[in-house]
Amino acid sequence: MAARVQQEDFDAAAEVAALTAGRTDIGAIVTFTGRVRGGEGGVAAMTLEHYPGMTEAELSRIEAEAHSRWPLQASLIVHRVGELKPGDNIVLVATASAHRQAAFEAAGFLMDYLKTRAPFWKKETDASGNAVWVEARQSDDSAARRWS
Amino acid sequence: MAARVQQEDFDAAAEVAALTAGRTDIGAIVTFTGRVRGGEGGVAAMTLEHYPGMTEAELSRIEAEAHSRWPLQASLIVHRVGELKPGDNIVLVATASAHRQAAFEAAGFLMDYLKTRAPFWKKETDASGNAVWVEARQSDDSAARRWS
């Protein structure tokens, strides 16, 4: 169980390898990687702000909640902050369990809760240089509510 | 869209990198990795048999079905056959989409359908050397039915 916030990129493969190294009791690993989308309907650049201290605490609370709901053998959340470009990684969530359903559900739960509870804010810049704060989406709230 | 059956191990990171290389329209990538479980309640060794020709055809049909149901930008299924040991990789499923819900649901769908439709059979050997064919689980059938 680990949650990190960092400016630098992450290596999803190395993170998962470290999470599961030497273990033979893991039957299922699910990873979610979120990336900055560019192109049509995408952005030219993105800045991610967060609340240092609360972010880590909130991510740990979300992770602990996932472990209380599903039999997980390992989990990881890595979230980037700062300046990001299209194609850049934003977030990595990984869950490991004996069985696939627990790993899938816990990964979905972590992302839904992270989206509605972890104190991150995205400011997007479009091709013309206009910067706007991303508005929270109703669909994220309803996604999170399905777990309560 | 690609489905492969192979004896050799796979490198999940390299597979995902190849799947998404140079693309900035992908916002969400979900991977599922299935592994041989050892230890208590686990196995000492496993042999995976399949139906060459039908396996590839069935995996491609399952993948096409996923693409017809969700807006996926890329997907991949790699399944190993032959002799495997505890901790070894068995299967990799990866889905890429603009949004996380499509990527999550499609990956879950691919695994559920693969488990009930792709012609693979596991023979497990326990610590005492007894080899038995794994019986299909009712729970896999009900997991697959939720998509129909």
Place this chain on the structure above:
Amino acid sequence: MSDIRKRRVKLLYFAWVREKVGSGSEEVELPPQVETVSDLIDWLRTRGPQFDDAFARPQVIRTALDKVHVKPAVRVAGAREIAFFPPVTGG
């Protein structure tokens, strides 16, 4: 002549069906009374104790005609390859 050629099929057996039958594949001439997958299983069971044992519980036998899953009531006419196997357990 063409009728007779159409009745020649390749049979494939996998996993414990293969082990019980004692072979992974064979070519057979289907007798006239075999119309459906179910008929084929009934006929196979008459071919010896190892077949009778392998197909003793038809409800746990799955069938593919030319590499496509089919139900027991499906007609086998025209198929070139018919495979029998237990419920699948991959993933």
Place this chain on the structure above:
Amino acid sequence: MSDIRKRRVKLLYFAWVREKVGSGSEEVELPPQVETVSDLIDWLRTRGPQFDDAFARPQVIRTALDKVHVKPAVRVAGAREIAFFPPVTGG
């Protein structure tokens, strides 16, 4: 003396709340009438046009007391750090 010390809190502002307020953090002495988060927002709005603008729509302001999400009706007594921000948009 100890009562007065308890009423000193650190306020933090994030994202567009920070931009509108014009500052990321400040230390303030809470006036006696401020009992809840909601009261605090009402008082902050009296502190100048930039505060009035930042907190003009309280329904889109989220609050954390000592790094824990709270509702507007929660009492602020005892908190050392109170943060205001828009609905979160990470992930």
